[in-house]
Amino acid sequence: MFDLLDTALKQAYPQFTTTPLKISPFGKGLIHETLLLEQGGTKWVLQGFNTTVFRYPERIAHNLDLLSQHLNQYPLPFQLPLPLVTRAGEGLAHIEGKKYRLFDFVQGTTLQQVQHPIQAKIAAQAYGKFAAWASLLPVASFEETIPHFHRLDLRYARLMEVVKGLPHLPKEEQDLLEGYLAQKPLVDYYLKQLAQLPLRVMHNDTKINNLIFAPTLEKVEALVDLDTLMGGYLMYDFGDLVRTVACSLPETATEWTQIYVLPELFEELLLGYLEGIHGAITAEEMDSILFGGEIMTLIMGLRFLTDHLEGNVYYRVSYPLQNLHRAKNQLTLLQSQQAHRTRFAQFAAQL
Ligand code: GN1
Ligand code: MG
Numbered sequence: 024m025f026d027l028l029d030t031a032l033k034q035a036y037p038q039f040t041t042t043p044l045k046i047s048p049f050g051k052g053l054i055h056e057t058l059l060l061e062q063g064g065t066k067w068v069l070q071g072f073n074t075t076v077f078r079y080p081e082r083i084a085h086n087l088d089l090l091s092q093h094l095n096q097y098p099l100p101f102q103l104p105l106p107l108v109t110r111a112g113e114g115l116a117h118i119e120g121k122k123y124r125l126f127d128f129v130q131g132t133t134l135q136q137v138q139h140p141i142q143a144k145i146a147a148q149a150y151g152k153f154a155a156w157a158s159l160l161p162v163a164s165f166e167e168t169i170p171h172f173h174r175l176d177l178r179y180a181r182l183m184e185v186v187k188g189l190p191h192l193p194k195e196e197q198d199l200l201e202g203y204l205a206q207k208p209l210v211d212y213y214l215k216q217l218a219q220l221p222l223r224v225m226h227n228d229t230k231i232n233n234l235i236f237a238p239t240l241e242k243v244e245a246l247v248d249l250d251t252l253m254g255g256y257l258m259y260d261f262g263d264l265v266r267t268v269a270c271s272l273p274e275t276a277t278e279w280t281q282i283y284v285l286p287e288l289f290e291e292l293l294l295g296y297l298e299g300i301h302g303a304i305t306a307e308e309m310d311s312i313l314f315g316g317e318i319m320t321l322i323m324g325l326r327f328l329t330d331h332l333e334g335n336v337y338y339r340v341s342y343p344l345q346n347l348h349r350a351k352n353q354l355t356l357l358q359s360q361q362a363h364r365t366r367f368a369q370f371a372a373q374l
Pocket of ligand 1: 251274
């Protein structure tokens with residue numbers, strides 16, 4: 024099934040010998056297609072690059088260049104895997120009308136959910152350390168790889184626009200839509216933050232499965248998925264951690280009554296993130312990150328619902344109603360976080 028790919032890869036990259044590559048599906052990303060390559064005991068990760076979502080690969084290359092220069096000067100205690108170059112010296116290989124990228128395989132474990140609170144803290148320390156390290160980078164030199172990626176106000180407006188073009192919605196969808204539209208005050212809060220927070224270089228996709236843990240789960244080996252690395256705010260990166268770590272069930276779960284925020288994990292995340300960032304945070308940023316989880320959960324929910332209404336054109340789904348279900352999952356998690364606002368604020372106040 025992968026014969027043509029095998030031949031083309033050997034032509035494109037110098038790494039391989041002539042023996043057949045073992046090629047198998049890998050990972051749980053929703054955007055790029057990920058494959059594992061194996062040959063004579065060595066492994067690589069091959070990514071089928073999604074050009075519909077990432078329309079400006081040259082901007083990614085530009086940002087990753089800046090990143091790798093910074094990394095040479097200031098090493099990090101974990102890896103940031105960057106694309107290997109082809110024989111032609113490019114980060115992307117063109118094979119049968121598709122674009123591919125090759126990465127060295129990082130030995131370790133990815134989690135969809137943490138198994139112990141200490142892993143929440145370790146994950147947050149790593150992303151916090153990354154944010155402090157990235158704060159020395161000139162944010163103005165970074166290009167937007169997906170324009171307006173985390174603009175909550177625009178995601179909210181887009182959902183309303185899509186709904187306008189649709190006939191009467193079934194009750195389940197209408198109820199969900201109303202739940203989302205009722206989040207306008209959070210959108211207003213978000214807009215106020217934009218006016219006062221410093222723009223920084225952020226990872227912008229800090230879900231738990233974008234970390235590779237050591238097999239013992241005691242340390243982070245690598246931080247992956249660097250395509251959305253660009254200007255952003257601390258509340259984005261801390262927020263996506265809250266969304267994907269401090270939740271009782273993953274974003275694919277459909278057991279609605281079992282979906283809620285786990286406050287103890289939120290607290291571990293906050294402790295770990297602040298430790299990692301080591302004081303490189305303003306008072307306004309500190310206030311804003313407490314709402315990061317809500318903001319990122321709302322963004323993802325709005326995007327899932329919009330994609331469902333548009334016919335699943337963006338996210339990979341494994342069944343037709345999956346985006347609707349993801350949207351319902353995220354609204355449930357969001358409402359649970361909102362019920363814990365006082366607790367989170369009290370916890371932060373006594374730090
Ligand atoms: C996508 O690529 P992946 O699966 O790590 C998405 C994120 C969402 C996430 C939801 C470029 O991340 O924004 O948070 O799915 N990335 C893009 O699981 O849209
Ligand atoms: Mg990913």
